[in-house]
Amino acid sequence: MHLSKFTDYSLRVMVYLAAKPDELSTIDEISDKHGISKEHLRKIVHNLAQNSLIESRRGRGGGIRLAHRAGDIKIGTIVRVAEDGFHIAECFRPDGETAEFPGVAN
Helix, strand or coil: CCCCCHHHHHHHHHHHHHHHCCCEECHHHHHHHHHCCHHHHHHHHHHHHHCCEEEEEEECCEEEEEECHHHHHHHHHHHHHCCCCCCCCCHCCCCCCCCCCCCCHH
């Protein structure tokens, strides 16, 4: 399995925020820490916020932080919201496609 850079960076953002649970972080500081373009990070942060994984505050003194306790967030959830069309197996596809297992009754 190969994950996209978008997913890799999404995971990095979440780990960074988990290490600072009581603070707001900024796209600028995460960009500087990980060497990721600010524009790419804006898209990642927007996606994570749209999927309720992080909270975002705009304006002076604003920033981002986890929307839930770090221990309550599953890596699989982050991967699913970051990877468009990601299905670990055929039987998890939304179109109802089922996986065939020879010798096993479905």
